[in-house]
Amino acid sequence: MDIHRARFVPYPPSAINALAFSHATPDDETKDPSTLRLAVGRANGNIEIWNPTSGSWLQERVFYGGKDRSVEGLVWTQDRDEKDGNGEVIPGRLRLFSIGYSSSITEWDLSTGLPARHSDGSHSEVWCFAAQPKINGAARKELRAGEDDRQDLVAGCADGTLVLLSTADNDLRFQRFLSRSSKKKARVLSVAYKDRNTVLAGFADSAVRVFDTRNGNVLRNISFGSGPLGGPKEILVWKVKCLPNGDFVSGDSTGEIRIFSGKNYSQLQRIAGHEADVLDLAVSQDGSMILSGGMDRRTCFYSCAAKKKSQRAENWRKVSHKRYHDHDVKAMATYEGNNISVVVSGGIDTQPVVLPLRQFGKELSRALPSLPRTPALVSAPASRLMVSWWNSEIRIWRVKSQSETSERPKVVARLALQGDENITSVSITENGSLLAVATSSEVKIFQLTPISPGAGPSLRIKKLEVPFTIGGRRVQFTADGKWLAIITISNDVRVARIVDATEEECPRVLDQLLHLARLPRSDLQQNALNGTWGSYDRTITQVEFSSDGNILAVADLAGYIDTWVIEGFEDSTAPEVDIDRASKSSAGDDESDEDDEVETEQVTMFGQRWIRNPSGHAIPRLDAMPLLLSFQPAQEGNGPEPNGNPAVHPTRHNPHPHSRVIPSTEQHLLVVSAKHQLYDFEVLAGRLSDWSRRNPLSSYPSQFRSTTDDPAKGCLWDVTDENRRIWIYGEKWLFMFDLSRDFPFDKQQQQQQLESDEASTSTKKRKREGGADEPFRKKNSSGAGDAVPEREASISKVRRFINGGQADQGGDNWTDVLHTRSTTAAARSDDEAAEDAQDDLVTLRRQQQNQTDEATSQELVLVDDSGNNKSRAASEPWWHTFKYRPMLGIVPMSSGASSTRANPLEVVIVERPSWDLDLPPRFTGALE
Numbered sequence: 059m060d061i062h063r064a065r066f067v068p069y070p071p072s073a074i075n076a077l078a079f080s081h082a083t084p085d086d087e088t089k090d091p092s093t094l095r096l097a098v099g100r101a102n103g104n105i106e107i108w109n110p111t112s113g114s115w116l117q118e119r120v121f122y123g124g125k126d127r128s129v130e131g132l133v134w135t136q137d138r139d140e141k142d143g144n145g146e147v148i149p150g151r152l153r154l155f156s157i158g159y160s161s162s163i164t165e166w167d168l169s170t171g172l173p174a175r176h177s178d179g180s181h182s183e184v185w186c187f188a189a190q191p192k193i194n195g196a197a198r199k200e201l202r203a204g205e206d207d208r209q210d211l212v213a214g215c216a217d218g219t220l221v222l223l224s225t226a227d228n229d230l231r232f233q234r235f236l237s238r239s240s241k242k243k244a245r246v247l248s249v250a251y252k253d254r255n256t257v258l259a260g261f262a263d264s265a266v267r268v269f270d271t272r273n274g275n276v277l278r279n280i281s282f283g284s285g286p287l288g289g290p291k292e293i294l295v296w297k298v299k300c301l302p303n304g305d306f307v308s309g310d311s312t313g314e315i316r317i318f319s320g321k322n323y324s325q326l327q328r329i330a331g332h333e334a335d336v337l338d339l340a341v342s343q344d345g346s347m348i349l350s351g352g353m354d355r356r357t358c359f360y361s362c363a364a365k366k367k368s369q370r371a372e373n374w375r376k377v378s379h380k381r382y383h384d385h386d387v388k389a390m391a392t393y394e395g396n397n398i399s400v401v402v403s404g405g406i407d408t409q410p411v412v413l414p415l416r417q418f419g420k421e422l423s424r425a426l427p428s429l430p431r432t433p434a435l436v437s438a439p440a441s442r443l444m445v446s447w448w449n450s451e452i453r454i455w456r457v458k459s460q461s462e463t464s465e466r467p468k469v470v471a472r473l474a475l476q477g478d479e480n481i482t483s484v485s486i487t488e489n490g491s492l493l494a495v496a497t498s499s500e501v502k503i504f505q506l507t508p509i510s511p512g513a514g515p516s517l518r519i520k521k522l523e524v525p526f527t528i529g530g531r532r533v534q535f536t537a538d539g540k541w542l543a544i545i546t547i548s549n550d551v552r553v554a555r556i557v558d559a560t561e562e563e564c565p566r567v568l569d570q571l572l573h574l575a576r577l578p579r580s581d582l583q584q585n586a587l588n589g590t591w592g593s594y595d596r597t598i599t600q601v602e603f604s605s606d607g608n609i610l611a612v613a614d615l616a617g618y619i620d621t622w623v624i625e626g627f628e629d630s631t632a633p634e635v636d637i638d639r640a641s642k643s644s645a646g647d648d649e650s651d652e653d654d655e656v657e658t659e660q661v662t663m664f665g666q667r668w669i670r671n672p673s674g675h676a677i678p679r680l681d682a683m684p685l686l687l688s689f690q691p692a693q694e695g696n697g698p699e700p701n702g703n704p705a706v707h708p709t710r711h712n713p714h715p716h717s718r719v720i721p722s723t724e725q726h727l728l729v730v731s732a733k734h735q736l737y738d739f740e741v742l743a744g745r746l747s748d749w750s751r752r753n754p755l756s757s758y759p760s761q762f763r764s765t766t767d768d769p770a771k772g773c774l775w776d777v778t779d780e781n782r783r784i785w786i787y788g789e790k791w792l793f794m795f796d797l798s799r800d801f802p803f804d805k806q807q808q809q810q811q812l813e814s815d816e817a818s819t820s821t822k823k824r825k826r827e828g829g830a831d832e833p834f835r836k837k838n839s840s841g842a843g844d845a846v847p848e849r850e851a852s853i854s855k856v857r858r859f860i861n862g863g864q865a866d867q868g869g870d871n872w873t874d875v876l877h878t879r880s881t882t883a884a885a886r887s888d889d890e891a892a893e894d895a896q897d898d899l900v901t902l903r904r905q906q907q908n909q910t911d912e913a914t915s916q917e918l919v920l921v922d923d924s925g926n927n928k929s930r931a932a933s934e935p936w937w938h939t940f941k942y943r944p945m946l947g948i949v950p951m952s953s954g955a956s957s958t959r960a961n962p963l964e965v966v967i968v969e970r971p972s973w974d975l976d977l978p979p980r981f982t983g984a985l986e
Contacts, residue, residue, distance in 0.1 A: 212257050497529060
């Protein structure tokens with residue numbers, strides 16, 4: 059593989075300004091809610107939705123913002139639980155709200171990712187807001203007659219006013235002013251509910267005020283006095299947070315936290331933990347721990363003697379501080395449940411960091427990926443173009459081969475889209491002639507043509523007329539550019555037909571937009587994210603065409619895969635658009651309904667129409683969210699293509715004829731799930747391939763199974779007559795698998811391989827995030843990093859006894875402790891335990907295979923950007939490296955179906971190291 063290693067592709071960082079968990083505590087004490095989500099608000103207006111289930115931390119959705127739409131605050135609420143006709147409790151709907159440099163609060167539609175509504179009211183900019191505490195089952199019985207149990211919002215404004223907003227009736231309305239400011243510069247910087255009727259507000263005039271929301275009275279005005287000598291006179295109270303026992307804590311611009319009594323509002327303690335402003339606070343569920351993040355990059359941990367929630371906590375002390383971030387720590391959020399107990403922090407360095415809360419000091423921290431999970435890179439291998447984008451800007455690069463020149467890639471075109479929305483997706487044809495760009499409001503298509511050679515390497519860009527106005531979440535071209543798939547904001551699948559360019563005309567888009575219906579799914583249960591208001595789990599995240607453009611596949615968050623195929627052959631003499639309005643009973647690709655007389659449109663374009671894959675219903679639902687969806691490139695020269703649709707012409711009895719022929723060449727679809735399991739589907743047959751049946755998850759290399767902390771981002775194919783290689787990469791790893799060969803599945807071989815990996819790791823330690831050295835990283839249940847490793851073990855070997863007698867009497871039975879622990883950890887893996895039950899079946903399937911891997915092993919050749927060859931005899935059907943990190947993406951510069959030993963696969967690896975980020979100046983301490 060020929061590698062171009064690039065660090066010059068820009069991707070501006072976006073600071074984390076807000077963090078919020080959807081649940082403060084679990085409703086069921088025995089398990090964490092399946093709908094638990096973390097919302098991350100960034101300075102570019104995007105909101106990321108993360109799923110922390112089982113500590114996997116997957117980025118599921120991104121709600122794209124726009125120009126000057128920074129997210130400065132996030133809050134979740136949940137509606138009242140209801141009962142269905144059978145008397146079963148249906149959880150209330152989760153609702154997400156945000157603020158950012160405006161006088162309104164925005165509620166987001168979780169199913170579409172668009173703003174659902176904005177609040178009204180004649181007040182100034184909202185600087186902070188908070189949600190009313192949720193009432194649990196026991197407290198709901200104590201509600202007075204006429205009192206509502208909804209979660210209203212309180213907002214603090216730049217002019218010092220506090221505003222109450224109602225969330226009743228699935229709306230967001232201005233209710234009334236809670237207080238009016240009587241001083242200048244009395245900005246409300248932070249606000250929090252002490253209980254459902256008491257609000258704490260931190261101001262910019264060195265004060266914290268306590269309000270009664272029922273009548274607007276000021277219960278107490280707590281003054282902080284003047285600032286330190288040589289500094290500003292006013293103290294900015296950046297954050298106030300309530301403890302479970304009624305006490306509350308504040309963080310201010312002096313770098314101190316102050317603990318106050320919840321009964322008489324007197325100051326109990328004052329601790330100087332930071333050298334600069336304290337920007338955010340986090341509190342544990344039992345009120346025994348406080349964490350603070352500040353401008354000095356520190357995350358400080360405070361503790362007190364464990365007491366009951368009803369008692370006052372005393373003798374708070376600072377335990378430790380550490381710099382998990384490279385810049386200001388601006389936001390923190392906590393969740394404590396049955397399994398997950400973490401605090402997440404973020405700031406200007408763009409990277410969320412997960413810290414253990416219940417197991418603080420016993421487990422390591424964990425840094426989540428800061429780059430987007432879907433790579434912001436695409437390429438046109440035939441014309442050697444690479445496209446990168448961010449926010450509303452696009453850059454197109456031309457990459458020359460190393461044999462032509464040693465010059466770095468050059469920018470040949472720049473685009474700045476008109477409008478305020480950020481780009482959601484970009485696609486380019488294989489020859490680089492067409493470029494599609496999607497935003498939440500529209501889809502734009504551009505024609506790219508090279509300028510004459512004498513004018514330089516630039517491109518001429520012309521915008522094509524698009525006859526429809528529709529926003530898109532994902533767009534995808536076929537390789538030849540004749541079809542464009544559009545995943546709309548409402549998760550509909552639309553397909554547009556593009557007519558090739560001629561000498562007289564430019565490419566044009568046909569007026570008719572096809573709608574492809576997905577299979578109805580009835581096994582999704584209604585929960586806080588899925589209901590009558592919309593289905594969050596049915597959000598389409600992956601879309602892919604086959605290499606010949608005859609099959610389209612999409613996948614959603616729930617793990618469902620839908621496929622469609624083209625029926626008929628392209629006929630240039632046929633009508634461009636032929637619409638047959640048939641009854642629903644005769645439309646085989648439409649959903650069944652009781653009313654069979656409802657008319658639907660069957661659209662044929664140039665003799666072709668899209669229908670559901672006849673075997674698509676047989677493709678099973680995945681056990682986890684799909685991360686990747688990719689068709690194996692077809693080998694060139696599979697046979698002659700028919701010329702049009704012979705003997706298909708309209709008659710009086712058949713005015714809309716079309717060919718019923720569907721593709722006959724089988725296509726392989728590779729799907730990588732969130733558990734990093736590879737599914738190789740035979741799409742037309744609707745089944746798993748023989749390779750997938752013979753290679754369960756337990757046979758995968760342990761190095762690959764341990765990368766679930768860093769989800770897969772993309773893949774590339776390298777298919778030849780001898781090999782069927784797939785290159786899969788994440789942010790910090792790159793793996794190659796040869797799907798033409800099986801993984802070693804013998805138990806004894808697996809144990810020997812594990813021991814060999816451990817021995818090599820102990821001699822040459824890899825620097826991993828958090829300092830873990832084991833090749834198979836055992837996940838803990840808290841949701842943060844692994845357990846703190848034991849650096850020095852007092853016992854290095856153990857001897858095993860069975861039934862009171864010594865085992866293995868005939869020989870040396872001493873076993874290394876490291877091997878014993880690793881083997882035990884691997885045996886406890888849930889994935890392996892699930893696959894062990896199929897060992898006999900897998901062995902039976904492999905009996906028909908020719909076990910000649912060593913005789914047929916191919917040489918794996920890597921060529922880096924300096925031209926150095928690195929050869930390795932590939933005795934195993936896989937290879938990996940952790941050399942490239944962090945990776946924005948990898949794009950091919952040559953076709954994956956035509957590589958040879960003389961002309962290997964050529965790719966561009968784009969890295970964005972943290973030290974190369976263009977960040978603003980940071981605070982410098984006294985000893986730095």
